[in-house]
Amino acid sequence: MFKKTDLILFLLKRYLRFDKTQPFISITAVLAFVGVGVGVMVLIVAMAIMNGMSKEFEKKLFVMNYPLTLFATSHKGISKNILDQLESKFPHLVFSPYLRIQSVARANGIMSAGIVFGVDIQKEAKINEILAKALQGVDIKDFYQDKFSLIVGEGLKDALVLEKNSKLSLFFTKLEPTGLTFSPTMKRFDVKGFFDSGLKAYDTSYIYTNLAAIGAIKNIKPDIYDGIHVFSKDPMNDIDKIKQALLEIPNYGIGVEGWWQQNGNFFSAMALEKRVLFIVLMLIILMASLNIISSLLMVIMNRRKEIALLLSLGASSREIKKTFFWLGNFIGIGGIILGIILSMLTLYILSTFPIISLPADVYGITRLPIDLSMTDFFSTIVGAIVIVCISSYYPAKKASKVNALSILRNE
Structure with a gap:
């Protein structure tokens, strides 16, 4: 059956x-x-x-935007004291302070506008693999012994016909005390290396030097920063923890932004x-x-x-x-x-x-x-x-x- x-x-x-x-x-x-x-x-x-x-x-x-970015919302900037507090409170995160300024680069009779970042080279290399790769074969001591050293992108290298150890003039503007006029400031830097992010917009416009160089040009105290780059494996959760920690700091004047907000x-x-x-x-x-x-x-x-x-x-x-x-x-x-x-x-x-x-x-x-x-x-x-x-x-x-x-x- x-x-x-x-x-x-x-x-x-x-x-x-x-x-x-x-x-x-x-x-x-x-x-x-x-x-x-x-x-x-x-x-x-x-x-x-x-x-x-x-x-x-x-x-x-991620190379240029970072998982999290802290930025100053007032003219006071971010102090090293706040950076130390955040590093002690969040040991699992990597912090890299930076200063930022716009400039015009000139070499071989050619000019190009860009953004110069003053960073702690060793800390920045830990969270920026493109910069870390560019520093291979470069003596990092150069960035501390000679503070006017640069790492530039391959796009800027090709645009200005640069080579390693070339001289690159950067022009900055500074507001006069009267508040009515800008005066130009020029400084010659030594090009120590080149990075290649794969994105032409970054390779043409981003320039890296150390904190001391930009601090001297902006005439600010050594322990004051424009912002802090933060590496996190879980930025969407860590951003709330950092915001909560900043609330405990009186008059901190700091904003926090995630990569998804920058490129939402x-x-x-x-x-x-x-x-x-x-x-x-x-x-x-x-x-x-x-x-x-x-x-x-x-x-x-x-x-x-x-x-x-x-x-x-x-x-x-x-x-x-x-x-x-x-x-x-x-x-x-x-x-x-x-x-x-x-x-x-x-x-x-x-x-x-x-x-x-x-x-x-x-x-x-x-x-x-x-x-x-x-x-x-x-x-x-x-x-x-x-x-x-x-x-x-x-x-x-x-x-x-x-x-x-x-x-x-x-x-």
Whole structure:
């Protein structure tokens, strides 16, 4: 005597065979299988590329923007005493004070505007890997023995035709005591090295020197800073802790900003683009699932006499419904597995071989970044399974409603 599961398995094997008398039905099922597979593959690959591009841009922006930045909201600046308090209260964070001033650089008869950061070279190198890389082969003692030393970007190097140990003149403006005029200040610096962030805007306009040089030019006390760069592994939580700590300091006059606030519009746009792309590409799977519906309906129409006979011999409507539901799921989930295999193969090829090259002057990278998020992966799989199950349910329900008596009488 057959069990219910035995009957369902028997019918599944029978209906999955290639039907020579009705080849179009089998071809439709194959198209549904391949369509779901291609849809899943395209969606996973697209999400991996979008996530990779987002992480790459985030990494590039981190170089100059830092996870957290403290900045003075008054002319008093940030004192070393406050820096020491924060370092003792948050030993897991890395703090790097800075001074900032705008300037015009001139060399070889060429001029270019930029922003000069006075930093503690050793502390800044701990949180800025691009600067740390630029300091390789550079004697850091030069920045302490000769305070007028510079690290400039590759973009500025090319624009002003600079070489290592070149002289670079920087022009600054200073407000006169009358408050009515600006007077220019010029100082010659020694170029000790070059950094390459991969972003031309930074490489052309950012210049690094030490705190003493900018402090002398701005004529401020040695232990006063314009702001502090902060490295944190969890900046979204640490920002609230730092704000709370600053509230305990009377008249501190300090603001705190996270990287997501500095570039909020950019990353919000990328996140929106990613969500829209996910929805649009999910429609590919939805369209492929329509083939599952049409294939199952054609099987039901072609096998209605068999279904009626099974019902008359004692098979329940529930068994018929389960048979066609799992028939559609077999086609759809098989397509999902095919899509996963194809996507893994595609991602491996894209990450291993330079099939797609990117212009470095536009993106700052030459190879296509791939970063498959497990959240995106499982969201794709779950979404595809839901679509397949919904597509299989309607034909299965239709099959269970077959009127056995009417069909057997007319046939």
